[in-house]
Amino acid sequence: MATVIAAVQAPAEEARVADPAVPPPSTATSAGESQPVEAVIREQTIYVPYEKFRAIFEKEGRGVFLPYEKFRELWQAAQSALRPQPEPPPPVGYLFRAASTELDLGKEAVLGSMTLDVVALTTGWHLIPLRMSDVAVRRATVDGGAADLIFEQGYFLLVHHEDSEPRDLHLTLEFAKGISRDSGDRTVTFETPAVPVSRWHVRTREPGVRIEVTPAATPPATETAAADAGADGTEAAPGDSTGGQIVGSEVTAYAAPGPSVMIRWTPTAEGAAGLEALASVQAQAEVFVDVTQTRVQTQLDYAVSRAELASLKIRFPKECLVEGVFDPNVRRWTRSLPEDSPDVQQIDVELFEPVRKTQRLSLIYSVPTRSGTGTMLPVVQPVGVGRHEGYVAVRLGEGLRGEIADSRGLMQADPSELPASNRRQPWDWVFRYIAVPYQLALLVEPVSPRVTVDETVELEVAERALQLAAVGVFTIERAGIFQVQWAIPPGFEVTRVQGRAVENVPAVEIADWRVEGDAKDRLTISFRKRALGQAAVEILLRRDLPEAERLDRPA
Structure with missing residues (x-):
């Protein structure tokens, strides 16, 4: 049985009798008008069986009574859940999307043009690191206008973004850098921005030149290019046999993300053309x-x-x-x-x-x-x-x-x-x-090994046979050995050969043994591995006694 204390509304008559504080109705009112009766809320004790508790209280239309403070807490939580949540800010203020670099390899310097796709995500001022600390920037533009660059151990792009929406920036850098020489090879290294996609197109006017881009995410595609003379404002040299065209070599490669990119090549005029390595x-x-x-x-x-x-x-x-x-x-x-x-x-x-x-x-x-x-x-x-x-x-x-x-x-x-x-x-x-x-x-x-042996022999005289147990402790010096030979006494036969540990001397590991010689008087014992130092072996022999020498015959 379960006890439930509930607040219920009493009838009007019962309310007037139960509560003397309630005043009686006024007599000044007309007989046809009914006076409003104030409802009285009081507690009652109700007994409900446990097996009917869920069926009575857990159904539609039943109310739930709780303190007002708890009601306001639930109400405010529900209202805050209905309000639209603001979008979280971007984890970074800007990011690089891609870069494309064009390089022209000269005799003393390299001329290049790099196009960077940058996205400003948050409002305010942004100082975007471009690195490239070892190059001379000739020209810098952002979306066709002049770019604001700051140099402090590398170049930085200064950008102010006012709109709440992301802004795409297209930065173009024109630069130059000197070439390093090493045993006929030419190298140039650039400190590049942290760009996920970096395309490099490198060309030279000399044909048949192998150009390497390191680190390359894809193998460079090499081709021999023929460009019209004067297309880039450069005239062909006098006596040029190409007939108005400049024939050269070029590669296109995508560099793996990293702190730097190195270009290596060997000019044919100074390097391996016709020469041995x-x-x-x-x-x-x-x-x-x-x-x-x-x-x-x-x-x-x-x-x-x-x-x-x-x-x-x-x-x-x-x-x-x-x-x-x-x-x-x-x-x-x-x-x-x-x-x-x-x-x-x-x-x-x-x-x-x-x-x-x-x-x-x-x-x-x-x-x-x-x-x-x-x-x-x-x-x-x-x-x-x-x-x-x-x-x-x-x-x-x-x-x-x-x-x-x-x-x-x-x-x-x-x-x-x-x-x-x-x-x-x-x-x-x-x-x-x-x-x-x-x-x-x-x-x-x-080196001839030096072998010494300390032998202990035990002879047991039985009624019909002699049993001999010989224990040999070998001391092997200078060089190891793989086998030993043992002389067998006349009339005895070998019954068992085994390694035996004696005090601090380990037992030798025996691979096999055999009796050799025309008279079967030589025992050859082969070891499983080279023996050096001390090792011990036990040999058991037996000789049957003739009838006249047996101890069990009648006297």
Whole structure:
């Protein structure tokens, strides 16, 4: 049962009786007129069953009673929700939409024109950064009128926007900048505005010039243009064989967003037209000498200038086995025997993209190791390079000792002089060379291991057999070993061979074992890996007793 306290309106008669404060009706009124009766609101207690509570109170037409303060709070919240909300202001006061730049490459300077599409979003004064701090502005206009520029570590456009609607601004900058020279190449770099779409159209009057735009979001489209002489107010030079036309080269590229854009080209009058590329090589060779094979890993870093290199040629000694030439830019490589040098082999490397600045190659090759007679390390000779220098680091494998027999053309160096990438492991010798060819010969011989064994033998005499357990603790020095041999006593047979840990000596890992010899008197134990230091092994043997020697026969 639920109790509900409700405010109800009592009838008129009951109101007059229940409330003596209410005055009786006046007798001065006419009999036909009824006097208004004041309604009295009082509380009543009503008992409603819980199962009927929802059906009685939660239906249409029922009222909700709440305090006046809560009513005003809900009323004001509803009224504010009906009012139109003001639009939030733009997150920025202005923005760049796109830029288009036209460049004319000259001999000493570059002339350019940049058109910027800018949108002013908020009212008031705007100071828009244009960067371009390293150029000389010749002319600046906004929508056909003069532009107000301020220079403070770069150019700024000063704009006043009064309308509440966004305003489109079209800024045009005409500028000039000097050219930088580097080994026949020409470069010019611009500090560009932060524009999401940046189009660059670069042209020169010299035909066959390759022009690079960096960073380029799309590969530049290169074409040879022919423009009428005098179209831009320039007359053709006397004796011009083009017959009234100026033939040149041009590219169009979209630059990726970034702080700067660099243009690089090589004029044909001063660069690679008819000339070979200038290349130099810095090499790092890592030599690993093993018992049967000497393996070399060499890294060649090419530095190219003046022209392109579409392929590379490298010569090796004829007995050298070339295993691989690696780099993402290597398309394929082939082996050939040059006619002018029958004692060498040549590797021709074809590249995906021609080399203009730098190129790295990783080479892996090997020669047999000649113990005792001397091993001549192979010398790599890149073909067509002007300078070749580098380092040679040599490391002997385990179980080998050696000495340098010949080091003509080499200077011994400290391992700390190697590049950081080559100092990751210890080297036995490090040499430096400044020219090729050089000679480096090694006298290498295996180191004989010194092995001592501490053996413990336990003999158990049974009724019908003798059981022998031998535990050998090996101490292996100088060089590691992969197997040992054990003499088997006459009449005994091997039942089990296993590694066994003894005190601080670890158990050896056994790969297999076998009994050899015509008399089956030699046990050969092969280890799973090279054993060096101390290791322990356990051998179990058994010999059956003849009938006359058995202990269980009757006395």
